[in-house]
Amino acid sequence: MKKRGKGIGSIFYGTGYGNGFPDVSRSVAVLRKDGKVKIYTGATEVGQGSKTVLSQIAAETLGISIEDVIFICEDTSITPDAGTAAASRQTYNTGNAIKKSCEELKRKIIDVTVKASGADAWEEINLRDVALNHKGQILKGEGEFIAETTEMKDETGQGNPYWPYTFNVYGVEVEVDTTNGVVEVIKAVCAQDVGRAINPKLIEGQMDGGFAMGLSYALFEDLNIKNGEIKHNKLTNYLIPTAMDVPDLEKIIVEDPEATGPYGAKGIGEPVMIGVAPAILNAIYDAIGVRITELPATPNKILLALKKKREVAL
Amino acid sequence: MKLHVVGQNNMRVDAAAKVTGKALYPEDVSLEGMFIGKTLRSHKPHACITIDTSRAEAMEGVVKVLTYKDVPHNHYGVLMKDHEVFCSEKVRRIGDPIAFVVAVDEEVASKALAKIKVEYRELKAVFDPEVAMHQDAPKLHGESNIVYHYKLRQGDIEKGLEESAVVVENTYVTPMVDHVFLQPEAGVAHMEKDTIVVTTATQYPHFDQLEIAEALEVEKEKVKVINAAVGGAFGGREDITLQIHLALATKLTGKPVKAVYSREESFIAHAKRHAMVMTYKTGADEEGKLKAMEARIIGDTGAYASWAINIMRKAGVHATGPYEIPNVKVDSYAVYTNNPFGGAMRGFGATQPPIAHEQQMDMLAEALNIDPISIRLTNAFKIGSKTATGQILKDSVPLRQCIEAVAEKLGFSVVSRGV
Numbered sequence: 152m153k154k155r156g157k158g159i160g161s162i163f164y165g166t167g168y169g170n171g172f173p174d175v176s177r178s179v180a181v182l183r184k185d186g187k188v189k190i191y192t193g194a195t196e197v198g199q200g201s202k203t204v205l206s207q208i209a210a211e212t213l214g215i216s217i218e219d220v221i222f223i224c225e226d227t228s229i230t231p232d233a234g235t236a237a238a239s240r241q242t243y244n245t246g247n248a249i250k251k252s253c254e255e256l257k258r259k260i261i262d263v264t265v266k267a268s269g270a271d272a273w274e275e276i277n278l279r280d281v282a283l284n285h286k287g288q289i290l291k292g293e294g295e296f297i298a299e300t301t302e303m304k305d306e307t308g309q310g311n312p313y314w315p316y317t318f319n320v321y322g323v324e325v326e327v328d329t330t331n332g333v334v335e336v337i338k339a340v341c342a343q344d345v346g347r348a349i350n351p352k353l354i355e356g357q358m359d360g361g362f363a364m365g366l367s368y369a370l371f372e373d374l375n376i377k378n379g380e381i382k383h384n385k386l387t388n389y390l391i392p393t394a395m396d397v398p399d400l401e402k403i404i405v406e407d408p409e410a411t412g413p414y415g416a417k418g419i420g421e422p423v424m425i426g427v428a429p430a431i432l433n434a435i436y437d438a439i440g441v442r443i444t445e446l447p448a449t450p451n452k453i454l455l456a457l458k459k460k461r462e463v464a465l
Numbered sequence: 466m467k468l469h470v471v472g473q474n475n476m477r478v479d480a481a482a483k484v485t486g487k488a489l490y491p492e493d494v495s496l497e498g499m500f501i502g503k504t505l506r507s508h509k510p511h512a513c514i515t516i517d518t519s520r521a522e523a524m525e526g527v528v529k530v531l532t533y534k535d536v537p538h539n540h541y542g543v544l545m546k547d548h549e550v551f552c553s554e555k556v557r558r559i560g561d562p563i564a565f566v567v568a569v570d571e572e573v574a575s576k577a578l579a580k581i582k583v584e585y586r587e588l589k590a591v592f593d594p595e596v597a598m599h600q601d602a603p604k605l606h607g608e609s610n611i612v613y614h615y616k617l618r619q620g621d622i623e624k625g626l627e628e629s630a631v632v633v634e635n636t637y638v639t640p641m642v643d644h645v646f647l648q649p650e651a652g653v654a655h656m657e658k659d660t661i662v663v664t665t666a667t668q669y670p671h672f673d674q675l676e677i678a679e680a681l682e683v684e685k686e687k688v689k690v691i692n693a694a695v696g697g698a699f700g701g702r703e704d705i706t707l708q709i710h711l712a713l714a715t716k717l718t719g720k721p722v723k724a725v726y727s728r729e730e731s732f733i734a735h736a737k738r739h740a741m742v743m744t745y746k747t748g749a750d751e752e753g754k755l756k757a758m759e760a761r762i763i764g765d766t767g768a769y770a771s772w773a774i775n776i777m778r779k780a781g782v783h784a785t786g787p788y789e790i791p792n793v794k795v796d797s798y799a800v801y802t803n804n805p806f807g808g809a810m811r812g813f814g815a816t817q818p819p820i821a822h823e824q825q826m827d828m829l830a831e832a833l834n835i836d837p838i839s840i841r842l843t844n845a846f847k848i849g850s851k852t853a854t855g856q857i858l859k860d861s862v863p864l865r866q867c868i869e870a871v872a873e874k875l876g877f878s879v880v881s882r883g884v
Contacts, residue, residue, distance in 0.1 A: 379510030429823030
């Protein structure tokens with residue numbers, strides 16, 4: 152018999168290294184000879200879209216188009232350290248560093264331009280002309296951002312370990328086949344707090360990816376470790392979802408700008424996957440009245456739990 | 466604020482290169498005259514070893530076989546430096562690197578791996594973190610397997626549980642899982658005059674640079690890390706895998722050296738999400754207002770600490786979920802075992818506790834005959850809320866909006882409970 156149920160998963164996530172550990176990002180913005188702006192930073196593009204989002208922050212700050220931002224992040228010998236591409240920290244931390252470096256570059260450009268021509272409105276300044284008129288002079292701005300975090304007390308764990316916090320809520324509807332134990336997610340909604348969306352499409356991409364990864368954590372992934380040995384060590388036995396297993400996700404971006412974020416943005420790379428598994432587990436209970444307390448919720452575990460429930464009822 | 470670029474759906478700046486195949490991933494990089502490197506790994510979870518590489522080194526086409534003897538400073542790790550670049554006396558997990566063959570091609574390198582003789586004298590191993598916490602359990606490093614204990618205390622837990630109309634208890638278990646990024650580890654190292662250049666895919670090139678320099682005992686400025694296109698990471702590229710092996714191989718041979726892991730080797734080479742056992746006790750009053758939450762969380766960090774301290778701390782801080790609870794007691798532990806090592810993975814310790822706290826919320830709701838949405842809204846963080854660590858949430862807390870949006874879209878008002 153197929154039974155349906157709904158479940159919700161609601162979470163918070165603290166950005167950054169945490170607990171007072173120095174969490175520093177750096178950026179250098181340089182005006183190029185052709186009027187384009189180079190951004191040098193050690194922030195890695197791991198596929199999450201940081202190169203694009205961080206370029207947008209630079210373009211916004213300088214009032215130029217994203218095509219005029221040259222983003223360099225691949226070489227330790229020419230880029231400043233911007234910390235790791237982790238802890239959902241690059242948009243927030245390095246975004247702030249880039250914004251600062253661009254603001255400083257902007258001040259310097261205004262400074263030399265006002266001295267030279269008397270132009271005072273940023274909109275009247277043509278960066279190509281500035282670069283031409285100041286050949287031989289390197290116009291650059293440097294930016295550093297240090298995240299807010301304090302070390303917690305040893306005995307009580309009290310303190311302000313992270314900032315900011317990001318919120319995520321998933322709701323799912325599942326269909327559980329009580330004859331074979333298969334759980335199918337048939338409907339899913341995600342509401343993601345983003346502070347401010349720098350690039351909504353990229354946020355939606357993260358939500359889709361996070362949903363698939365969370366669904367996989369809830370229902371499929373099992374390394375089958377026996378006496379320290381990973382028995383499921385290839386993609387023929389370590390199951391991850393295909394497009395057939397992942398339904399369309401309804402995506403809701405919730406904007407509530409964070410005062411300390413670049414243009415109000417917060418990091419979302421991790422939060423987007425966290426609410427999925429608990430929502431699925433709650434939906435399974437709603438459908439068939441059994442709590443799966445050990446991941447993954449494989450057909451075998453579902454059938455065993457149902458059997459146990461029937462035995463208790465007898 | 467009027468914004469002209471922020472908020473726009475700009476196309477990814479790296480999209481064209483990636484969809485046309487122009488983007489260079491480390492596996493795509495080939496340098497003239499380069500050697501191929503392959504790693505010999507432990508087959509035992511806990512053993513003393515002796516290594517004989519002489520037969521492999523005598524083979525035609527084998528340039529060098531690197532072992533611990535070749536590493537100036539044989540230690541690395543993101544926090545504890547408890548990894549050895551190559552195991553010297555003891556292996557602590559299946560997959561620990563023991564040697565690295567540098568050969569003219571892959572075939573020779575593979576054959577040479579089989580010629581290296583490793584004698585294992587097996588030691589008693591421990592795979593269950595709760596067993597590993599006992600004083601008489603086999604030890605992985607030093608005197609105790611408990612790497613870290615995070616204590617969170619707020620209010621009076623006993624009083625809070627007493628004052629609760631309903632208390633629910635359960636134990637939740639989550640396994641280790643893999644990141645399964647698309648592109649298994651690969652890299653090429655070469656010399657640029659006296660600078661060692663390592664081209665790889667990493668989450669943090671400046672930290673890799675530091676770890677390579679420390680292991681090789683060279684100045685940081687004499688190491689350059691080039692981050693090629695990265696085929697996904699999710700935390701799995703935070704710990705070093707092949708970077709030091711390649712750097713050392715090119716430094717000692719003077720020639721470019723490349724290594725590419727198979728999917729199977731990738732599974733064994735990098736960290737896993739921490740397996741956790743989470744025992745929860747949560748109490749609420751008749752209106753569904755949370756009064757108390759007690760949790761004991763044990764995280765299995767396997768053979769090495771990696772980020773265990775930060776991860777189990779994050780698990781402890783996030784153990785309550787996004788709810789105001791006046792009385793909280795959390796004990797979160799990171800424990801060594803002879804399992805694969807635990808490390809960073811998307812969520813970083815904040816992914817596991819919701820498996821517990823969100824089911825606890827639904828159990829409380831059912832016991833109190835309240836719906837799952839209302840109980841969450843009753844307790845949800847808002848501006849001015851105090852977290853269990855005493856932190857005041859001063860800005861941007863749109864949790865209620867998120868819950869209400871999901872409830873509306875999924876039609877949660879008509880929840881029918883149970884079978």
